[in-house]
Amino acid sequence: MVNWTNFDALDSYQALKNVQAVDVRKVMSGESGAKRVKNYSVPMAEKMAYNFAAKAVDDDILAVLQKVSDEAELTEKYEELYNGAIINTGEKRLVLHQLCRGQLGKDVVVDGVNKREFYQAQQDRIAKFANDVHAGKIVNGKGEKFTTVVQIGIGGSDLGPRALYLALENWAKTNHTLKMQAAFISNVDPDDASAVLNNIDVEHALFIVVSKSGTTLETLTNAAFVEDALKKAGVDPSKHMLACTSETSPLANNDKFLDSFYMDDYIGGRYSSSSAVGCCVLSLAFGPEVFARLMAGAHAADETAKEKDILKNPALLDALIGVYERNFLGYATTAVLPYSQALSRFPAHLQQLDMESNGKSVNRFGKKVDYVTGPIIFGEPGTNGQHSFYQLLHQGKTIVPLQFIGFKDSQIGNDVVIEGSTSQKKLDANVAAQIVAFACGKDDENPNKNFDGGRPSSIIIGQQLNPESLGALLAHFENKVMFQGFVWNINSFDQEGVQLGKVLAKRVLAHDTDGALAVYSDLLEI
Ligand SMILES: O=P(O)(O)OC[C@H]1O[C@H](O)[C@H](O)[C@@H](O)[C@@H]1O
Numbered sequence: 001m002v003n004w005t006n007f008d009a010l011d012s013y014q015a016l017k018n019v020q021a022v023d024v025r026k027v028m029s030g031e032s033g034a035k036r037v038k039n040y041s042v043p044m045a046e047k048m049a050y051n052f053a054a055k056a057v058d059d060d061i062l063a064v065l066q067k068v069s070d071e072a073e074l075t076e077k078y079e080e081l082y083n084g085a086i087i088n089t090g091e092k093r094l095v096l097h098q099l100c101r102g103q104l105g106k107d108v109v110v111d112g113v114n115k116r117e118f119y120q121a122q123q124d125r126i127a128k129f130a131n132d133v134h135a136g137k138i139v140n141g142k143g144e145k146f147t148t149v150v151q152i153g154i155g156g157s158d159l160g161p162r163a164l165y166l167a168l169e170n171w172a173k174t175n176h177t178l179k180m181q182a183a184f185i186s187n188v189d190p191d192d193a194s195a196v197l198n199n200i201d202v203e204h205a206l207f208i209v210v211s212k213s214g215t216t217l218e219t220l221t222n223a224a225f226v227e228d229a230l231k232k233a234g235v236d237p238s239k240h241m242l243a244c245t246s247e248t249s250p251l252a253n254n255d256k257f258l259d260s261f262y263m264d265d266y267i268g269g270r271y272s273s274s275s276a277v278g279c280c281v282l283s284l285a286f287g288p289e290v291f292a293r294l295m296a297g298a299h300a301a302d303e304t305a306k307e308k309d310i311l312k313n314p315a316l317l318d319a320l321i322g323v324y325e326r327n328f329l330g331y332a333t334t335a336v337l338p339y340s341q342a343l344s345r346f347p348a349h350l351q352q353l354d355m356e357s358n359g360k361s362v363n364r365f366g367k368k369v370d371y372v373t374g375p376i377i378f379g380e381p382g383t384n385g386q387h388s389f390y391q392l393l394h395q396g397k398t399i400v401p402l403q404f405i406g407f408k409d410s411q412i413g414n415d416v417v418i419e420g421s422t423s424q425k426k427l428d429a430n431v432a433a434q435i436v437a438f439a440c441g442k443d444d445e446n447p448n449k450n451f452d453g454g455r456p457s458s459i460i461i462g463q464q465l466n467p468e469s470l471g472a473l474l475a476h477f478e479n480k481v482m483f484q485g486f487v488w489n490i491n492s493f494d495q496e497g498v499q500l501g502k503v504l505a506k507r508v509l510a511h512d513t514d515g516a517l518a519v520y521s522d523l524l525e526i
Helices: 011-017 030-039 059-071 074-082 097-101 115-134 159-174 190-199 217-232 269-274 276-286 288-304 314-327 346-358 390-395 423-440 467-488 496-509 515-523
Strands: 041-043 049-051 148-152 181-185 205-210 241-246 259-263 333-339 376-379 402-407 457-462
Touching: 011 059, 030 041, 030 423, 041 314, 049 314, 059 074, 059 314, 074 097, 074 314, 074 467, 097 115, 097 269, 097 288, 097 467, 115 259, 115 276, 115 288, 148 217, 148 276, 159 181, 159 269, 159 276, 159 288, 159 346, 159 467, 181 190, 181 276, 190 217, 205 217, 205 276, 217 241, 217 496, 241 276, 259 276, 269 276, 269 346, 269 467, 276 288, 288 314, 288 467, 314 457, 314 467, 333 346, 333 423, 346 376, 346 467, 390 423, 402 423, 423 457, 457 467, 496 515
Parallel strands: 148 181, 148 205, 205 241, 241 259, 333 376, 333 402, 402 457
Antiparallel strands: 041 049, 049 457
16 A cells, blocks of 8 residues: 655655755756756657756756655556556545556456446447448438537547647548548537537538536537527437437436447546547547557556656656656746647646646645645647747746647648748757757846746657657646646545536526625626
8 A cells, every 4th residue: 555645744855855956057058968968868658758958957856856756656656546546535536547548457347347348348339430420321311421520528528639639630631531520619608609510511510519427517508509500400419419428427328319428437527538538529530540549659658657767757757857846946837838730729738637637735635735736837839939928938037847849740741941941840940949048048238138048948859749649648748747646645636626616607697696796797797
């Protein structure tokens, strides 16, 4: 059995307090910088690498971070998780999303059901369904093929699958495996559903209602909105709508749907892209083989996350450096900066993943912790961000650790040499230049043009964004967030903080309001 101890009760916490800080500007300048770029790199799954040369760490600090990992039993806790312990203490649930993508340890059997087999069986059912749709065996009321798939969901039932779809859309077109166009409806703002419906051919569209709980107001409202639109268009909704939910939800086993696919309570919404939640839309859009490749990449990263040596375990190392920055260097935020347009929604997915998981103030046992926990996450793709918020990142009063992501090859492969370089080369040159500019700064007599530098960053580098590398990227961040939650001794797998606003919105709609709530609802004349 592992020990669940608060971070500040560890000997290594005290040791971290006493380490000699590293001056990023100094160590990244000249030869020392070149050495660090070469040496401070850890291989990741799917031929990617996590390079942390420009982070404020050195061999001494890394040795203490290894002690934190050992003392807090981080990889042992991961082992407990994938072997089926009740890691989600708040909701008394197992945490099994990794099992959707492969067997990591022992069989996990709950109420006689082998969970890996259950998740695999759902994937197989979805694969058969998707293949039948693509082959024209499952068709619309007029006997015609479906061409579009629309996911209706919010939060984890939207962000991850949407980010993954966008990440692979152009790759799939280029590799002739885009089987159906996908669209997403999430917001209860009627303009969201209306705009999507206006843009598609509803007669040839399949709609997946995705809600683990089957009770989310926005999703149920949008499902009814779409149902209404289909009826008005003279289309039978039961031939066009699917459900993806848990077997115990109000949406389960409902004749209203053409078919239903299941996940369960042991997979948190923000971790559900690997379950039926992501599998349905991605298998319909790209084909089941592509989804299987995505899962293979994620599984490879899950295997790497078992390594006890932090220099062989990029997710663990990334997590520990993040903790050091958060708790000892006092950095409150992290920017996610993919130099890849395909990853345009990946920062939004990571925002939910990280902030909903680790935005907590009490430990696993409900006791307040005396140290800070999860950082604020934001981000946009480069180079666009450079012309927007990088000013603050370079010269602002707040130091923001930066998480760059970059690839050597484009997805579409169409490029032009303009003034001696391709656009891809320009993209890569920009990310390299930014890392050095942030780290080393630039002295100038004019204070307005002076750059202090000393701004830490890391980069994940891959050859190309494809299903395998994307899967590995997804799992890398899930595992990073998990390890950080273990260090902070918090429960990363519930989200009670989301509930209060939901309850109050229901009260406003029911006119059951008092005090400030009444004033606000009057103001909005609801
Ligand atoms: O999939 P659902 O049950 O509809 O939940 C959708 C989302 O809503 C909640 O408010 C949670 O904060 C999210 O973690 C969840 O992903």
